[in-house]
Amino acid sequence: MKKQWTMMLLATTITLGSTTFIPEEAQAASAVIVSSVNLRSEPNTSAASYGYVSTGETVEILSKVNSYWYKVRTSSGKVGYISTSSRYVSTTSTVPVSTSTTASSSGTVTYSSTAVSKVIAAGKAYLGTPYEYGSDRSTTYTFDCSDFVRQAFKDALGVTLPSSSRTQGDYVKSIGKTSTNWHDLKPGDLMFFMSYKGGSASNYPSNKAGQTITHVGIYLGDGKILHTYSKDSGGVRIDSIAGRHWEHRFIFGGSALR
Structure with a gap:
C-alpha cells in the first residue's frame, strides 16, 4: 500500500531538492471550439496536422505558447497546438502562463x-x-x-x-x-x-x-x-x-x- 501511494505521488509531482514541479496538464484551463480548427504537431502553420477539432468540442488548454498558439489536449486525449483566435476557440477560465512568462495585474x-x-x-x-x-x-x-x-x-x-x-x-x-x-x-x-x-x-x-x-x-x-x-x-x-x-x-x- 505504501508503495502504491508513493507511485501516485510521483505521477502527479516531480520533486527536486525542496522544489516541487507540477505538470502543466494539472493546471489546464477548459475551452470550447467555436469553429472547426486545425490541430498541429507544433505551434506553427507549417507543422504536420493531426486533423481538425470539431465545432462544439471541449478541449483543455495546457499552456499559451505565444499570442498565436495554445497547447491543448482534445477530448480523445490527443495533445497538439491550435490557434488562439477567438474565431476558433472560446476560453472558459484563465489560461495558464508558461514558466518563462509572468502575468501583470492587467492580465497581459x-x-x-x-x-x-x-x-x-x-x-x-x-x-x-x-x-x-x-x-x-x-x-x-x-x-x-x-x-x-x-x-x-x-x-x-x-x-x-x-x-x-x-x-x-x-x-x-x-x-x-x-x-x-x-x-x-x-x-x-x-x-x-x-x-x-x-x-x-x-x-x-x-x-x-x-x-x-x-x-x-x-x-x-x-x-x-x-x-x-x-x-x-x-x-x-x-x-x-x-x-x-x-x-x-x-x-x-x-x-x-x-
Whole structure:
C-alpha cells in the first residue's frame, strides 16, 4: 500500500531538492471550439496536422505558447497546438502562463529579463554555424537569418516564431511597441532590415515605411546585433550597427515577446 501511494505521488509531482514541479496538464484551463480548427504537431502553420477539432468540442488548454498558439489536449486525449483566435476557440477560465512568462495585474503576459537572456544565450550557442539561404527548418546544421532567429527562440523558450523575416516582422508588429530608431531597442528585440544598396546612407530612403523586409537579427544591446546573412561572412556572428550599412538599412525593431 505504501508503495502504491508513493507511485501516485510521483505521477502527479516531480520533486527536486525542496522544489516541487507540477505538470502543466494539472493546471489546464477548459475551452470550447467555436469553429472547426486545425490541430498541429507544433505551434506553427507549417507543422504536420493531426486533423481538425470539431465545432462544439471541449478541449483543455495546457499552456499559451505565444499570442498565436495554445497547447491543448482534445477530448480523445490527443495533445497538439491550435490557434488562439477567438474565431476558433472560446476560453472558459484563465489560461495558464508558461514558466518563462509572468502575468501583470492587467492580465497581459510579459516575459522576464531571464527569458531574454535565454534567447541571447541560445543564439550565441550557434556562433559560426554556416549560412544557407532557405535552410532546412528541421535541422541546425545551417541557418538563414530568419531560421536562426526562430531556432534561438525555440531552443530558449519553446516558442516557434513564423518562418520568414517578413512574417516575423508582421508578428512583432502585431504585438506592438516597435521603433524605427534602433537606439530605442532593448536587448533581445528583433531588428528588421531592407536589402543592401551600398555602404552610404544616401543609398537608402529617409522614409523607410513600406520598405520590404529582407533580413532579421537579434539586438544584443550596446550597438551589437547577433545574426547570419551570407556564406562569406562566416555564418552566425555579432556585428556593430552604428555607421555601417546595417544602420542605413534598418526599418524597425521590437520585441517578439509580450
